[in-house]
Amino acid sequence: MSEATALDLTARQIDPSQMKVSDEVAIQITQMNKWYGTFHVLRDINMTVNRGERIVICGPSGSGKSTLIRCINRLEEHQQGQIIVDGTELTSDLKNIDKVRSEVGMVFQHFNLFPHLTILENLTLAPIWVRKTPKKEAEEVAMHYLRKVKIPEQANKYPGQLSGGQQQRVAIARSLCMKPRIMLFDEPTSALDPEMIKEVLDTMIELAEEGMTMLCVTHEMGFAQAVANRVIFMDQGQIVEQNNPKEFFNNPQSDRTKLFLSQILGH
Amino acid sequence: MNTSTSTFVRTEMLPEQAPPLTEAGAVKWVRENLFSSILNGILTVLGIVVVAYLVIGIAPWLSRSVWNAGSLSECRQIIADRWGEGVTGACWAVIRERWPQYLFGFYPSHLYWRPVLAFVLLCVAVAPVLFDRLPRKMLWFSLIYPAVGFWLLWGGSVWVPVMAVAGFAIGYAAVKVVQPVAGTILATIAAVLAPVLWWLFLAGPAADALQSILPIALQGVRSREFGGFILAFTIGFTGIAFSLPLGVMLALGRQSDMFIVNKLSVGFIEFIRGVPLITLLFTASLLLNYFLPPGTDFDIILRVIIMVVLFAAAYIAEVVRGGLAALPRGQYEAADALGLDYWKAQRLIIMPQALKISIPGIVSTFIGLFKDTTLVVFVGLLDPLKGITDAVRASTDWKGIYWEPYIFVGAIFFLFCFGMSRYSMYLESKLKTDHR
Numbered sequence: 001m002s003e004a005t006a007l008d009l010t011a012r013q014i015d016p017s018q019m020k021v022s023d024e025v026a027i028q029i030t031q032m033n034k035w036y037g038t039f040h041v042l043r044d045i046n047m048t049v050n051r052g053e054r055i056v057i058c059g060p061s062g063s064g065k066s067t068l069i070r071c072i073n074r075l076e077e078h079q080q081g082q083i084i085v086d087g088t089e090l091t092s093d094l095k096n097i098d099k100v101r102s103e104v105g106m107v108f109q110h111f112n113l114f115p116h117l118t119i120l121e122n123l124t125l126a127p128i129w130v131r132k133t134p135k136k137e138a139e140e141v142a143m144h145y146l147r148k149v150k151i152p153e154q155a156n157k158y159p160g161q162l163s164g165g166q167q168q169r170v171a172i173a174r175s176l177c178m179k180p181r182i183m184l185f186d187e188p189t190s191a192l193d194p195e196m197i198k199e200v201l202d203t204m205i206e207l208a209e210e211g212m213t214m215l216c217v218t219h220e221m222g223f224a225q226a227v228a229n230r231v232i233f234m235d236q237g238q239i240v241e242q243n244n245p246k247e248f249f250n251n252p253q254s255d256r257t258k259l260f261l262s263q264i265l266g267h
Numbered sequence: 268m269n270t271s272t273s274t275f276v277r278t279e280m281l282p283e284q285a286p287p288l289t290e291a292g293a294v295k296w297v298r299e300n301l302f303s304s305i306l307n308g309i310l311t312v313l314g315i316v317v318v319a320y321l322v323i324g325i326a327p328w329l330s331r332s333v334w335n336a337g338s339l340s341e342c343r344q345i346i347a348d349r350w351g352e353g354v355t356g357a358c359w360a361v362i363r364e365r366w367p368q369y370l371f372g373f374y375p376s377h378l379y380w381r382p383v384l385a386f387v388l389l390c391v392a393v394a395p396v397l398f399d400r401l402p403r404k405m406l407w408f409s410l411i412y413p414a415v416g417f418w419l420l421w422g423g424s425v426w427v428p429v430m431a432v433a434g435f436a437i438g439y440a441a442v443k444v445v446q447p448v449a450g451t452i453l454a455t456i457a458a459v460l461a462p463v464l465w466w467l468f469l470a471g472p473a474a475d476a477l478q479s480i481l482p483i484a485l486q487g488v489r490s491r492e493f494g495g496f497i498l499a500f501t502i503g504f505t506g507i508a509f510s511l512p513l514g515v516m517l518a519l520g521r522q523s524d525m526f527i528v529n530k531l532s533v534g535f536i537e538f539i540r541g542v543p544l545i546t547l548l549f550t551a552s553l554l555l556n557y558f559l560p561p562g563t564d565f566d567i568i569l570r571v572i573i574m575v576v577l578f579a580a581a582y583i584a585e586v587v588r589g590g591l592a593a594l595p596r597g598q599y600e601a602a603d604a605l606g607l608d609y610w611k612a613q614r615l616i617i618m619p620q621a622l623k624i625s626i627p628g629i630v631s632t633f634i635g636l637f638k639d640t641t642l643v644v645f646v647g648l649l650d651p652l653k654g655i656t657d658a659v660r661a662s663t664d665w666k667g668i669y670w671e672p673y674i675f676v677g678a679i680f681f682l683f684c685f686g687m688s689r690y691s692m693y694l695e696s697k698l699k700t701d702h703r
Contacts, residue, residue, distance in 0.1 A: 075600050094451075094608070102606035112601035115701050116619050125615060126605035158700040178605065 021229060024051040025084075026182055026213045027072060032081030034064075034071060041067050042078070043237045051181075054214045056224040056245075059234035060260060065217045068234070069184045072215065073104045086181060102130050105175030109187040111167045113159035119146070119170050120155040123177045131178065138177070145173035149203050165196025169203050176207075183207065185216040219264060225249065233257045331356025334363055338664035361668050362675045365659050369676070372494015372649045378422075378486065382497045385419040388412060389504065397690065413508070420493075420501060422485035426474035434462035434470060451608075490568040494649030496679065501568065503637040506575040510636065511629065513576060514583025515622075519613065521588055532584070539581035544639055547574040552646035571643050579636040586628035590621035623698045630691035634684045652676045 027049040034042040041064045049055060057065045070076040071083060074090050074097045083090045085100045114122050123142035127133040133141070146152040149169035151162075159167055168188055175183060185204065189197045201223050208214060208227040218224070224231050224245050231248040233241045233256075241248070241257045249265075252258045288294060302308040331350050336342035339358060346356040362369065371379055392412035395405035414428035441461040446454035478484070493501065520532030539547075551570040594617060602612035622629070641652040649655055656672040659665050 073604055075603060098606050098608060101604060104604075106601075106604040108597060108601065108604075110595075110597050112595075112597035114598065114601070114616055114620075116623065116698070126607065129611050129615060130606045160701045174605070 021050050021052040025049070026051045026053070026086060027215075028082070028084040029072075030082045032071065032078050032083060034067065034076065034078045034080075041237050042071070045081070045239060047232075047239065049182075049213065049215065051213050052211045053230060054208045054212075054228050055216065055230045055232060056228040057215065057217045057232045057234060058219060058221075058224070058260075059240075063234040064237040065234045066186050069106075069186055069215050069217055072182075072184060073101050073106055075106075098130075102126075102178055103181050105178060105180035105183045107168070107171050107175055107183070107185045107188045109190050111159070111164070111171045111191075113167055113171055113174070115159050118156050118158055119151075119162070122159065122170065123174050126174070127177050142173070142177055145176045146170075148176075148206070149173045150199075163196060164192045165199045168192065168196075168200045172200075172203055172207070182213045182215070185214065185218065187217050187219070189218065189220055221249070221265065233260065235260070328355055329357055332359050333357070334359050336360035337364065339666065339668050358668060358671050359675075361659065361665050361671055365655075365665075365672075368659065369495045369651055369655055371497055372655065373492045374488060374494070374497065375486075375492065378488065381419045381422070381485070381488075385416045386497075386500070388415060388419075389500075392416075413505070418485065420488070420497070421490075422487040424474060424478040425483040425485075426477040427470075430470040430474045430477075431466065433473075434465045437465050438462040490566050491648075493568060495651045495655045498568070498643065498648060499637070499640045499651055499680075502572055502575055502640045502643065505572050506579055506636050506640070507633050509572075509576045510579035510583055510632075513580035514629075515587055515618065517580055517584035518587035518591060521584060522591060536581045536584050539577055540585070544575075544578050545642055545645055547578055548642060548646050550574070567646070567648065571646065571648065575636060575639070578639075579632055582632045582635075583629055586625045586632060587621060589628065590623075590625035591617065593624050594620055623695075626691050626695050626698075630687055634687055637684060637687070638680060651679070 025048055027047070029045050029047040032042060032045040033040070045068060057068065059065045067076055071078050071090075072085060077092075078090075086103050088096050088100050088103075090096060090100060113119075114125070117125065120139060120142055123145065124133075124135065124138040127138040127141065128135055143152055143155065146155055149172060151166055151169060154162055154166060154170070159170065162170065172188075188204070189200050192200060197220070201220060204214070204216070204223065205227050214227075216223070216228075228245050230242055231245050232239055233248070233252075233254075235256050241252065241254045243253075248257075249261065252261055285291075301311045331346055331354060333342050333345050333356060336345055336358065337360075339361070342358040342360050346354065346358075350356065367376065367379065371382060374382060389412065391405070392409040395401040395403065396409055411432065414432045417431075418425055418428045438458045438461055441457040442454045445457040517532050517536055520528045521536065523529045523532070548571060551574045552567060555565065555570060598616055598620065599612065602616040607615065641650040644650045644653045649658065652673070656676065659672060660668060
């Protein structure tokens with residue numbers, strides 16, 4: 001078994017199929033295509049995400065999975081097709097982009113905390129400057145989320161003084177302070193030491209339990225089994241297979257998926 | 268006992284012992300720093316010899332300083348009387364006697380209080396910018412100081428600087444009016460265009476009109492009367508204050524995706540950096556007259572300041588670009604992902620970090636700018652180093668004096684440049700939050 005699945009996540013006794021998913025559509029992607037120059041990175045992506053869904057996207061490196069979720073908050077621009085997030089279509093209209101971005105939280109592989117600001121300032125910056133929340137209120141919200149990710153005592157330190165796992169939890173809290181309706185995770189644990197992966201995954205599981213709509217690019221198959229209600233496998237810029245985790249892991253259909261799973265699970 | 272091959276359990280911890288003599292105190296320091304190798308030892312001895320040679324050469328001259336004398340011959344007489352015939356000494360009396368000229372040039376002497384007050388207020392205006400422990404409200408004074416300083420130095424109607432400041436208010440108003448209607452890009456254009464039009468066509472008549480209604484004025488001083496250190500400070504500080512924001516804008520322009528903005532910035536930066544400052548100063552003093560309508564009185568100091576600002580801004584733009592390039596892409600992405608727009612992201616996330624990285628380069632540029640103010644002598648302004656010193660040496664009293672004025676002016680420049688350099692180091696250590 002890989003390190004990832006060895007993590008004792010299932011001990012939390014949650015059953016992904018029990019967590020409720022509404023019929024309301026959160027993200028709708030139709031016939032989306034993207035090129036980097038002449039390189040066709042995303043091909044005919046069709047995907048619907050309902051509110052409350054927890055989706056894990058996996059695939060070999062270079063398969064376009066990160067690019068896909070980065071398209072959802074327009075960190076990358078798509079050239080064809082349609083992406084509708086929370087009823088707002090992503091076009092070159094800056095107002096729509098800013099609206100979507102303030103509704104969609106994003107957590108990066110390398111945390112991307114602002115090193116010149118304290119943890120508390122990292123958390124309150126966007127609420128104060130984008131949402132125009134009064135400073136005091138923003139700080140209360142920030143402390144609430146810091147307690148939630150279990151590091152309220154670090155509020156006045158700088159990111160450089162925290163461990164990787166703590167930084168990633170701060171990054172999650174920073175996104176939550178904007179009260180997003182959708183959270184995107186771009187390989188949130190790939191840059192972490194094994195012992196810190198669990199603390200970050202625990203935080204993410206808690207979020208999932210609260211019904212957050214989540215799209216997560218990750219290789220943590222234990223996490224996928226514990227919380228995802230759908231696993232999407234991508235290769236060469238296209239969605240190759242998607243299924244619920246149980247079927248996906250126990251009964252993969254495509255040969256490409258089987259090969260991938262055997263590579264990451266069987267040592 | 269060989270612990271590496273057999274099992275071993277330590278039963279008692281070893282106590283700490285004092286280090287051997289060669290590992291502590293002055294002996295260690297001298298060995299490590301001065302005589303760590305044969306080459307190092309030779310260099311140390313050579314260094315001591317050179318320093319000793321210089322001190323032996325200069326110290327007697329310095330020790331025979333004269334501070335009170337009316338002319339060079341009187342000063343030499345005093346040295347001869349005091350220390351005997353044939354010895355040399357330093358005649359600092361020239362500084363004492365020509366002190367006002369070094370500070371103020373040919374500024375009218377009954378108005379000396381104005382530059383002095385302007386300098387004191389300058390310190391008040393700069394303090395909150397340099398030290399963030401001071402109350403933030405003081406920054407409002409820093410913002411209006413350029414107008415106050417201008418009025419004190421040049422005098423004339425109070426309405427001229429007031430109308431100049433009004434231009435900024437008009438630019439701000441233009442943004443507020445245009446932005447909701449026509450979007451950010453048009454608002455930015457309006458923010459630039461409205462004040463420029465105001466300054467070019469309306470500010471002058473408006474100032475005249477207000478002056479005729481409510482005449483408040485100080486006695487005017489012409490730019491040609493400026494000289495010495497007030498000239499150097501006026502050009503230097505204005506240059507520093509305006510070149511930084513302009514340089515930052517140019518650096519952003521050079522990074523911009525907008526084709527025209529990008530190419531204009533690159534063209535400007537490369538042109539200015541490719542041309543010597545003196546060429547720009549000559550352009551300012553001579554060529555501009557051919558292009559401007561006849562009879563236009565475009566102040567010479569203002570022209571020089573504009574050129575100095577443009578010159579320094581091009582360098583600062585490149586320094587800041589280096590800072591921007593050093594930032595990881597993730598910082599831009601995180602700012603974007605949080606929904607910050609371009610200007611907020613620049614102001615809150617990107618610039619604080621990029622400028623922090625660029626501090627040493629920016630301060631170097633400022634120090635260079637400040638010293639380059641002495642070049643204005645080539646367009647006929649009386650800079651302290653050559654302009655004033657030549658005037659002093661041309662007088663019958665001080666004909667033939669050589670070292671003292673230059674040492675004095677050099678010392679003053681050193682004092683300010685060293686201060687800037689120290690401040691930059693203080694700022695760097697204060698802003699260090701990455702804990703690497």
